[in-house]
Amino acid sequence: xxxxxxxxxxxxxxxxxxxxxxxxxxxxxxxxxxxxxxxxxxxxxxxxxxxxxxxxxxxxxxxxxxxxxxxxxxxxxxxxxxxxxxxxxxxxxxxxxxxxxxxx
Numbered sequence: 591x592x593x594x595x596x597x598x599x600x601x602x603x604x605x606x607x608x609x610x611x612x613x614x615x616x617x618x619x620x621x622x623x624x625x626x627x628x629x630x631x632x633x634x635x636x637x638x639x640x641x642x643x644x645x646x647x648x649x650x651x652x653x654x655x656x657x658x659x660x661x662x663x664x665x666x667x668x669x670x671x672x673x674x675x676x677x678x679x680x681x682x683x684x685x686x687x688x689x690x691x692x693x694x
Contacts, residue, residue: 610637
């Protein structure tokens, strides 16, 4: 049973790494600030979620598992709120005529 958990754990960790890399490339390639919010949110939610799931399969201590679940719950609550706040701030700044820098 342990080799199966190791293989599943590494598959989830590799999937998280894939989403992190794709999200990073997406952030660098998107043309403006508002378009960059989507890959940033994907990197937070999907990449970190798969990484935490892979790490949770590696642990045998239940306290570590509980901490990993708390970290994931914190990410699920804060990532959309931060993305919304950043997007709204950029939108308000653009409507006010402020030049929002688009440099990566």
